Amino acid sequence: MLSTKDLNIFIETIKDNSSYDFSDYSEKSFARRIDKIMKDYGLNFTQLIRNIKSNSNFIEQIVKDITVNTTELFRDTEVWQAVKYRLLPKLKNNEQINIWHAGCSTGQEIYSLKILLNELGILEKTNIYASDINEDVIEKSNIGIYPLSFNIEYLENFDQVVRKNPYNFDQYLDIPYSKYFKIDKENDSIIMNNFLKKNITYKKHDLVTKTNIFDIQFDIIFCRNVLIYFNTKLQRELFYTFNGCLHRKGFLVLGASESIVNEKEIGYVRHGNFYIKK
Amino acid sequence: MENIKYIVIGGSAGSFQTITSILDILPEDFNFPVFLVLHRLKQVRTGFVEALSIKSKLKILEPIDKERILPQRVYLSPANYHMYIEPGNFIGLSTEEPVNHSRPAIDITLASGAYVFGNQMLAILLSGANRDGAAGMKTAYEAGAFTIVQDPDDCQVNTMTKAAISKISEHRIMTAEDIVKFLLKLDENAKKQYI
Structure with a gap:
């Protein structure tokens, strides 16, 4: 994992070359993101720093890679x-x-x-x-279009939250998925209905x-x-x-x-x- | 062995019984924080702490983000989160992509633990059906941690332990029974130091 010293060099270099400030990110999860970026782009640390200094588009790109975007429909x-x-x-x-x-x-x-x-x-x-x-x-x-095969739990979550009522076990609302999204198996997609957008x-x-x-x-x-x-x-x-x-x-x-x-x-x-x- | 202050245990399929036998036998004044990274079904979000706590004398909890690390506590990685050891003696959580198809990933807790705890960490890898933990155990060993892999012949499913051993052969190999004995010995030695 990237050392604290290198992490600080990274943070300072980004700060000097953009409006982004990662000084107050949680250290170890942040270090792992940088490790991943170096691996994905095939760069060592020196090359990474050189790219940051010379290429502002590269900074924009890695800021996107650093941030974590995992989310779900009705997560928790x-x-x-x-x-x-x-x-x-x-x-x-x-x-x-x-x-x-x-x-x-x-x-x-x-x-x-x-x-x-x-x-x-x-x-x-x-x-x-x-x-x-x-x-x-x-x-x-x-x-508002999401892949279906990786997200089958979206449908289970929907059942839990939209159809069932944890405060009243007798209640079951038979609301079709199609009221809110289209399931397109051919294109492996869940497509949100326009009125939601x-x-x-x-x-x-x-x-x-x-x-x-x-x-x-x-x-x-x-x-x-x-x-x-x-x-x-x-x-x-x-x-x-x-x-x-x-x-x-x-x-x-x-x-x-x-x-x-x-x-x-x-x-x-x-x-x-x-x-x-x- | 005398350096050890923190214990990280990783387990997957076939490890539940070993985990409970460890937790059930450790005394309530066991002075090491224990971090448990166990693969489980994403849907199983509640009831796991309770199941592990039935006979254990230790306080078992799923930490919240930035929870402070204390002795006599067992920190179970929460479902659907990775658990990091952060400098400054606290726990960080993350929802980033699964590693080795796993969230929580044993590799993440071990790699961050190796960095923060170094040779103060005891890393134990138990029975499991995938390859998670192999890279983390190597990192841990290289950082000077004390590493133990459950004997593949003693595992219900040995894919995970075999993967760790094939990555580097220096890990200590022990049966579940010997791992329990080792932990009791660790506790005994730690208490002697204070007499």
């Missing part, structure tokens, strides 16, 4: 069940709902949420804002800047399995940033294995899987 079904039955009903009477997907990746969580909003009859009054550091994944999110504002955004790029207040911020790549200092700063971006009583939804230490100090109350702004 129990969290989405709670979103459906515990969180979203609280916003039912709002005139308008604004939601930010911070680190939206290829968009599966945006579609997961939109499906639930539609089931609850509040899709029309919801505005989705989505950002990622990687413009390629934003484009994929916008297209409407009313999403995408922007390229680097969370490290700790800014609210959309300049509005949100009812919910989803930021799941993104902050795990940052160190505790940057994580904490971003919990403050998000707090400032939320309406009072707004929700922050993190990944299943993420949490905020001393959340009260920052201005949150923990409620199961969610953090609510005080």
Whole structure:
């Protein structure tokens, strides 16, 4: 694995040659990403540094490679069940709902949420804002087509979250997949229906800047399995940033294995899987 | 052996029984943090900690991201996450692509452990049906860690242990029973030092 010394050289070189700052990334997972880049491009460390210094397109390319884009439709079904039955009903009477997907990746969580909003009859009054550091994944999110064979669990997850009700075992809603997406076996694709793609504002955004790029207040911020790549200092700063971006009583939804230490100090109350702004 | 302060155990198909026999026999004041990287079905997200805890006296938990590493704890890599050892004595999680078709991947915990713990790590690889762990065990050995591979003849499925041994032959080879004895000896020696 790349040594701490080389890692620091890498970070400084990127900083000197671009607007990106990886100083507060979690060290070992970051080192492994750099290892992978050197392997994939067939470069040793000296060559890697030379390329960064001489080629700004190369920097843009490796920034995309560094960031992790794995995501699923309804990843962690129990969290989405709670979103459906515990969180979203609280916003039912709002005139308008604004939601930010911070680190939206290829968009599966945006579609997961939109499906639930539609089931609850509040899709029309919801505005989705989505950002990622990687413009390629934003484009994929916008297209909304995913390979089928690697993602069979999407359908199982859909059954768990959309059809079944964990709070009422007798209930089973026989909602067809075709209501939300087309399964195209011939082309090995899951294709999201067009009405789900409407009313999403995408922007390229680097969370490290700790800014609210959309300049509005949100009812919910989803930021799941993104902050795990940052160190505790940057994580904490971003919990403050998000707090400032939320309406009072707004929700922050993190990944299943993420949490905020001393959340009260920052201005949150923990409620199961969610953090609510005080 | 006297350097050892941290224990990383990797296991896959056929390792569950060995894991429980280890966890069941370790005393509650076992003063080493233990990291368990076990392959399991992605769908099996809950109940695993409980199953391992039935007879164990140690606190077994699935760490959250950036959880601080403490002695007398067993950290089970959470389903669908890789578990990194990070400098500064804490655990980092990641959802990056599976390695050797596995998430969690034994290789990732071992490679980061090798870097952070070096010769303070004891790395144990148990029964399994794929090749995960082989590269990590080599990295661990080269970083000065104490490495033990379960005897392939003693494994229910020996693909994983054979892969590790074929990568480098310097690992110590032990049966499950001897691994348990070794860990008890380790505990005994550590306690003697404090008397």
